Amino acid sequence: MSDKIVIDVLTLDSVQCAACGYMMESIAALPQEIQDAIEYKEWSIKNKEGIGKFIEMQGKVLPTIAIQGDLLFESIIPQYEELIDAMAERAPNPDLAERVKALRDKGFDFDNLEENLARAEAGANTRRVED
Numbered sequence: 697m698s699d700k701i702v703i704d705v706l707t708l709d710s711v712q713c714a715a716c717g718y719m720m721e722s723i724a725a726l727p728q729e730i731q732d733a734i735e736y737k738e739w740s741i742k743n744k745e746g747i748g749k750f751i752e753m754q755g756k757v758l759p760t761i762a763i764q765g766d767l768l769f770e771s772i773i774p775q776y777e778e779l780i781d782a783m784a785e786r787a788p789n790p791d792l793a794e795r796v797k798a799l800r801d802k803g804f805d806f807d808n809l810e811e812n813l814a815r816a817e818a819g820a821n822t823r824r825v826e827d
Contacts, residue, residue, distance in 0.1 A: 699788070701733060703783075704736070705759065708741060710738055716759040722774055738820075753767060756770060757771045763782050776804050780796060784797045
């Protein structure tokens with residue numbers, strides 16, 4: 697049994713698509729206590745791996761946040777409380793669900809956003825044209 701909540705963010709490209717960037721920011725700006733309880737990855741459809749994940753998850757629109765394999769926030773950037781509630785509902789074990797629920801009133805941590813996005817490798821999986 698996993699001890700982390702798995703979040704997949706299906707995007708066009710979080711660097712060039714504003715909505716996709718905001719979607720990644722909504723995950724990257726979660727407080728450190730939540731960061732410790734989740735594993736997340738951006739899946740850009742600008743590469744084979746991202747296209748494969750989009751098809752595997754039966755994505756319909758971009759950007760989309762999936763939690764534990766459930767497509768939840770399709771083209772809708774979630775409020776902090778909505779995101780926390782969705783994670784708690786899908787946590788792989790009751791202890792983790794309670795830990796996440798306890799942080800419902802904490803709010804996004806925008807002070808460390810750049811660091812969080814770098815750790816999330818936002819935009820790193822986008823196909824780039826070499827000079």
